[in-house]
Amino acid sequence: MKPLEAVIKTTCPYCGVGCGVLAEQNTAGEWSVRGDGEHPANFGRLCSKGASLAETVSLPNRLMTPLQRIADGGLQRISWDHAIDRVADGFRAAIDEFGPDSVGIYVSGQILTEDYYVANKLMKGFIGSANIDTNSRLCMSSAVAAYNRAFGSDTVPVSYEDLENADLVVLSGSNTAYAHPVIYQRLVAAKERRPNMKFVVIDPRKTATCDIADLHLPIAPGADALLFNGLLVALADAGKIDHDFIAASVDGFEASLAAARADAGDPDILAQRCGLSRAQLEQFYGWFIAHERTVSLWSQGMNQSASGTDKGNALINCHLATGRIGKPAMGPFSITGQPNAMGGREVGGLANMLAAHQGFTPEAIDRVSRFWGSENVAQKPGLKAVDLFAAAGTGQIKALWIIATNPVFSLPDSHAVRAALAHCPLVVLSECVANTDTAQYADILLPATTWGERDGTVTNSERRISRQRPLYPPVGESRHDWQALCAVAERLGFGTAFDFADAAAIFREYAALTAFENNGSRDLDLGAFTQLSEAQYNELPPTRWPQPACHAPIEPFSDGRFFTQNRRARMLPITAQGAPSALTPLYPLRLNTGRLRDQWHGMSRTGAVPKLLNHVGEPTLTIHPMDAARYKLRGHQIARVGNTRGQLMTRVVLDEHQRQGSVFVPMHWSDAFSRDGLVNALIAPIIDPISGQPEFKTQSVWVEHYPAEWFGFVLIREGLPVPELKQLPGDYAIKITATTATRYELAGVAAPSNWMDWAKTTLNQQKNALETDAVIDREWIEFADSATGRYRIAQITQGQLDWVLHITRDSRAVETQWLLGLFAEPTLDAAQRADLIAGKPAGAQADVGPIICACFSLGRNTLIEAIEQHHITDAKALGACTEAGTNCGSCLPELKALIAQNPPSAESATSPAQASIED
CATH class of the missing domain: 3.40.50.740 (Rossmann fold)
Incomplete structure (x- = not known):
């Protein structure tokens, strides 16, 4: 494909941050992308998804004709x-x-x-x-409705610079580190420049965004409006109401405060209803009272609710009551999900x-x-x-x-x-x-x-x-x-x-x-x-915008005028609503859904990039270990999750930071990548009566252990036909794009009676491209141990590896990086064939562990080794040593957590500067 010009300035197609991208094609026709250093949204930064755009120029399964x-x-x-x-x-x-x-x-x-x-x-x-x-x-339609009710227009009155210059940033229902990584990195940089800047993260889960939180409020699901009604009362009791601003520009203050007082009630009961301690409540309210330069950023955790509009207005009420709007470094900021x-x-x-x-x-x-x-x-x-x-x-x-x-x-x-x-x-x-x-x-x-x-x-x-x-x-x-x-x-x-x-x-x-x-x-x-x-x-x-023709633009609401009929903002009396889906003995857990760091929507683009599937390659059920024990789930095994609408199957991830009584399943797995991983099959069509936005965050579900008798994977060389998910054995089947091959993760109760017959039939769906009427040099390497349930078979044609099937009774992940390397070999030698029989390389290749840094394919074990070997105490030093976190920065929260979990001895700790010199 011939480029239209040498370097093309364009925009990333992923989240609502709107990052500028520079795209360039070399003489070999290969595209590369990098962040546009002049674009005011990102100033050269890109997340892992944006940095991988060049790898999605040619999408698989492209629709080419009507x-x-x-x-x-x-x-x-x-x-x-x-x-x-x-x-x-x-x-x-x-x-x-x-x-x-x-x-x-x-x-x-x-x-x-x-x-x-x-x-x-x-x-x-x-x-x-x-x-x-x-x-x-x-x-984001609930945010639109909230803005329209309050301002008479769908006006976002905040900029990214306001976020960076605020003294307090409140992040509500927003895992910014994953959903808007470049904004998160801008906030991290702002905190480094201004250490007194404070962050409050309001989220039932302890997410990667909590890495920058001075205070994390693990709020009860659905209690956001109640929390903000309590905040409005606290602001009034502290004398922080801007009565002059209200008199000039706001209607509805008295009724809104009265409703908030009736709703919030006694502070101890309020804290209990919010799922928080009174001390947490008082600290948050105290910071909001003390810091006029406050930006409140919210996203899907509030919007995707049957009362999302009310939640937005409860938060906006606090800004209108204190006059914290239309001025630098303050305001209510709904950040959009899509580009x-x-x-x-x-x-x-x-x-x-x-x-x-x-x-x-x-x-x-x-x-x-x-x-x-x-x-x-x-x-x-x-x-x-x-x-x-x-x-x-x-x-x-x-x-x-x-x-x-x-x-x-x-x-x-x-x-x-x-x-x-x-x-x-x-x-x-x-x-x-x-x-x-x-x-x-x-x-x-x-x-x-x-x-x-x-x-x-x-x-x-x-x-x-x-x-x-x-x-x-x-x-x-x-x-x-x-x-x-x-x-x-x-x-x-x-x-x-x-x-x-x-x-x-x-x-x-x-x-x-x-x-x-x-x-x-x-x-x-x-x-x-x-x-x-x-x-x-x-x-x-x-x-x-705005960019009027006849006069210089002004920042919305900086003149105290809004777009209602009387040009005054409106505060709304809000009464908090609980979660619409009740928990019962049959459906005892609250299901939350959301984004992952390296994936986008249904993965039709990101799912084609192997390194973006290295971090999380399967649908997962994140559950607290106490809940897992209660429902007899084990880490890395398979669970069923369901309710009256349907069920899905996911890999189990134990996380002590997951709120007890709630589970989290990512939203990304569609039919193209998973046989039964579609989480929205479980979501009831309950909508906000004002905005029409569905409730995605508080569905009630049951979970149960899937009693798999065998686990396995298939690798098929790139370019060969691949089976459909429904053709694979077992109940659990996930398709994962990998370098040089397509991978399927499998698990089941009943197995084919003869694995070799199944593999030869299903994995050879058409003749090899080399095959003619002549005899083809094809062989199979097989290993079987009925006592342990281990089975391996690989097919080699004309000396080249076609496919590999591994079956075991162990649910733990098997290292396959060495196998992927074999698919790139034009001919396998005797030692490599022996490795296929053994199921592991004789060269004792180190297991890098689960991938944490997608940009440089750096795994957990590799990073821990670097931390221990170089006595590293912070993420900058780890980056200087390994490059982890130095490209898009999306993995920095996990790097910091890894360092905290594996601290070097005090006498041998190394500073970032020392690490740079030594390495």
Whole structure:
């Protein structure tokens, strides 16, 4: 692929931090990426995922052409013209017979603002229904609702610099070290510059983020609003209310304080209800009282709740009551999960919003109608995500277009989502990969561009718009999502309104809509960009909005004016709600879900990078050892987790820092990587009544030991066909991408009667590429010990290793790095064949242990050896010695924990400077 220019400035496609990336291609055609030192979001930093972007330029299972489902359930290649006709005909037929509310579009925080704008314009502006929603509904819509209730606008009033300059940072329901690693590293650096800076982490779990915590509050699940109601009372009792600010700019203070007093009650009872000690409560409240320069950052731990909006408003109340908003280094900061969740909010990607941060008021409907030149603008909010798919299941939705997301994987009650899509007459999927869970239910698949090919803008968590620039032309027949949407709009008769030449033209129109009849009445104003030339658009630097045309921008709320009708902020009376799912003897544990450090969503991109699976390669159940003993679970063995909706199987991880009575399962394992690892199959579709955001954090479940009689793994050389997960034996099957091979982890009760027959049949699914009618030089190396249950078999063709199968009764992980090295050998010698029989290398290769530093593939045992050998006492010294933590820094919390668990003797401790000199 030929690069468009030497070094390309673009933006990372992962989390909402919005890091700038520099991409470069060498003369051999290989891409490399590094952080953009000039981008104000990251100043050159990248996390482990962003640093691995070059390894995902060529995605496996790439969808290259339009496909349609045929009668036998298979897929057939079709032309773009035919595909667009089928989509347009299906939408038109449904609209003609059942009305515009019979169709819907479901989009994603992964697409660009220009794609989002066109989808919203088509659905709300010309089809005439607001049945367009986004997967951002699942991660930050409660924060949107809380901001709108408090400010009259969806305005994030904080920047990353505010975070760094605050004297107190409160992190609520946010494992920032894993979910937003670059922000975490900026906070670590700020703490080093200003040691008196304080951090409070409010989270039921002790996460990696607690590494920087001066105070960790292991709050009871769901008690956030109660905690903040108590804080409001403490602020009032301490005389910290800013009465002048309230008199000038805030309504609702007295009612909100009265509700908080009624809710919080006696301090001892409050602490008990929050699951904290009174001393912890008083320390937190005391710090908040003492530090005016406070930023409160919250994320999914608060948002993903049946009362997430109230939780957000309870926290915002504390900032409004004290006037800690609209000023440097203070404010309530909801940090977004996806790279363009903010861009979607701006253009109306949510079903309850019109474009440009406008609601469904008569004035806004009239304004948008006149701007778009359409008399068919939607008059009311549409169906939110959970309700949209439920409507597909009941037959209300006849045609549904899903763009750049995998709702079968990501929505709660995933079995019901599968049934709904199977029932829907027309399901269209725009995707860049062909094997997502949702693709199984699509009638039409449209090949979409992906990172590396996309051209447009994204907006990060601090309202900063950045360009995402293409590295190379679209692959195969893939098209930008806005192009597919415009083509369907043209077939539906709306072509004039969708005659966009390029992304720059869309951006100009979007910017013009934000400025149209604005005059300071709305927060989002990009009037300065309405006349951008294509060249200016291409060179657009990272820019925070607002950017009005006629005057210099001011930071929102710095003038004490908000965007409600009377321009005053609103405090809301909040009564805390408990967890919606009750614990019972049948379902005694609270299930929490969330992200891992090195993975993203359903792993269609990160799951293709072997080193990103080295840290955690399987779905895991993290459980306190006391709970594990109670339910007869053992570390590294397999557990079942379930409730009335379904069950999953995971590897058990014992962690004394896990809250007792709760368990944690990561969200990332989809059908493509796990036979039964989909955690959302267990999540009830309980939603916040205001925001429509589902409750993902407090589901009640049971756990039980899975009585596996055997454990094993399969390695298959890269390039050879691999079996589907359903073809593998046992109940537990996980696919793991590895260097030079594909790996499967297996466990089961019943085993094949003959492992050799099974392996030869299942692992040889088609002839080897070298095979002809001639006799092939193929051999099998086998070892069996029926007494211990150990079995090993490897196939070698033309001297090269094809596949390896290991079976044992021991659940402990087997070191396979040496085996992966054998797959790269063109011919195995006698010693290597002997190693295959023995099941380990004769050269006694050191076991590096579980990988901690993904960037340099450094394992726990290697790092402990370095700590002991060089008497290391801090992470900087360990980095100087081994490079661990010196690239993206995402592993630093674990490195510090490792050093704390393995301290050198006091007389031989080495400083960072000494370690650098010695090594």
